Amino acid sequence: MRLLELQCKDVINVENGCRIGYVCDVDIDPQLAKICAIIVEQRSIINYLKFLKEPNVIVIPIENIVSIGKDVILVNIFC
Incomplete structure (x- = not known):
């Protein structure tokens, strides 16, 4: 699988069924030549309004x- 996919x-999150965001x-x-973590950019309406700020990410x-x-x-x- 490619990063683009x-x-x-x-x-x-299967813990509570909430959508966290998307892989960025x-x-x-x-x-080791292997993936250690995915970095996810959180989605929210407030994040769209803060277009000059860095997006919130979760590793x-x-x-x-x-x-x-x-x-x-x-x-x-757990969040």
Whole structure:
């Protein structure tokens, strides 16, 4: 799977069913050549209004990813 395909997917927390946001980047360990975490940009109406500010992001370790489906990525995080 390519990063471009991941960036189109919504990220949903299975703990409470809330939509967290979407994948904006990944963290890669160059020594092991594997993905360590996905970086998710949070969505909210307030974030759209703060266009001059940096977006809120959450780093989700790869161990917390439950499933990667066609349209969504399910994660298990406590927030």
